[in-house]
Amino acid sequence: MTQIKKLVLDVLKPHQPNALEFATALADLGDGLAINVAVEEVDEKTESIIVLIEGENIDYDLIAERIKELGASVHSIDEVEVVGAKNKMGE
Amino acid sequence: MRWDAVGRIFLHVKRANSIARRYFVTNGFDGALTMLGLMVGFSLSDNIAIPVAITACLGAAIALCMSGLSSAYLSETAERKRELNKLEAALLADLSESDHARATTVVPVMVALVNGLSPLIISLIIITPLWLAKLGIQLSFSPFLLAIFIALFLIFLLGVMLGRLSQEFWLWTGLRTLAIGGVTVGIIYLFSR
Numbered sequence: 105m106t107q108i109k110k111l112v113l114d115v116l117k118p119h120q121p122n123a124l125e126f127a128t129a130l131a132d133l134g135d136g137l138a139i140n141v142a143v144e145e146v147d148e149k150t151e152s153i154i155v156l157i158e159g160e161n162i163d164y165d166l167i168a169e170r171i172k173e174l175g176a177s178v179h180s181i182d183e184v185e186v187v188g189a190k191n192k193m194g195e
Numbered sequence: 196m197r198w199d200a201v202g203r204i205f206l207h208v209k210r211a212n213s214i215a216r217r218y219f220v221t222n223g224f225d226g227a228l229t230m231l232g233l234m235v236g237f238s239l240s241d242n243i244a245i246p247v248a249i250t251a252c253l254g255a256a257i258a259l260c261m262s263g264l265s266s267a268y269l270s271e272t273a274e275r276k277r278e279l280n281k282l283e284a285a286l287l288a289d290l291s292e293s294d295h296a297r298a299t300t301v302v303p304v305m306v307a308l309v310n311g312l313s314p315l316i317i318s319l320i321i322i323t324p325l326w327l328a329k330l331g332i333q334l335s336f337s338p339f340l341l342a343i344f345i346a347l348f349l350i351f352l353l354g355v356m357l358g359r360l361s362q363e364f365w366l367w368t369g370l371r372t373l374a375i376g377g378v379t380v381g382i383i384y385l386f387s388r
Contacts, residue, residue, distance in 0.1 A: 118282050125206060132199055149285035175293040177286060
């Protein structure tokens with residue numbers, strides 16, 4: 105089964121939760137999930153952020169759902185790193 | 196709702212703390228001044244039966260509580276919904292499933308409880324000497340006079356609380372609110388003569 109190892113998302117979010125609270129809420133989704141949030145642009149009500157997520161097996165649907173709960177929306181998936189399992193390649 | 200979601204909504208509630216604090220002082224002050232006015236009125240009138248005074252004070256306290264609950268809930272809900280709509284427009288997204296939408300329901304309830312309960316609790320504390328007198332407990336002063344002192348003390352404490360919030364000298368802010376209480380007593384005295 106393929107495993108997502110790295111995701112870079114372009115996200116538009118409200119000012120609250122702030123970057124730290126946002127990253128913590130995403131990191132809570134899995135053991136060893138590393139989250140990096142970089143604020144790119146700040147507007148009156150929103151801010152554009154780049155979210156870098158690294159982990160052993162990232163569940164994108166779960167991440168997207170949590171981002172929605174945090175009041176933000178994914179604009180685009182800018183970068184991915186996906187690893188295919190060995191047995192799958194042999195099939 | 197999951198526990199982590201509760202934690203995140205708590206962050207929204209925490210951010211509304213300053214609003215709740217403001218409501219606590221504003222409506223608590225309303226409650227204290229209303230009770231002070233009633234007690235001064237009772238003490239200036241002759242032969243006011245304690246049970247009648249208690250009923251009148253309770254009526255006023257409950258009315259203040261209901262007014263505080265409903266007014267804060269309605270205004271805060273409207274304000275939160277407006278903010279949510281503006282945020283949805285800025286994000287071009289539907290936020291109905293977000294923590295912001297959940298907080299729009301939870302925060303007004305919390306703020307309304309603070310706004311409604313603060314005058315009720317303060318009023319009940321001020322009425323205490325009247326209840327003690329009704330129970331037959333001997334008091335060294337008239338229950339109305341004691342209630343006036345308690346009301347003035349609570350008004351002073353609300354001023355002290357404001358001073359601590361604004362980081363001003365607590366005694367000065369306490370005395371300032373106490374002076375408002377004093378002026379209120381003076382005006383009632385003038386009109387009751």
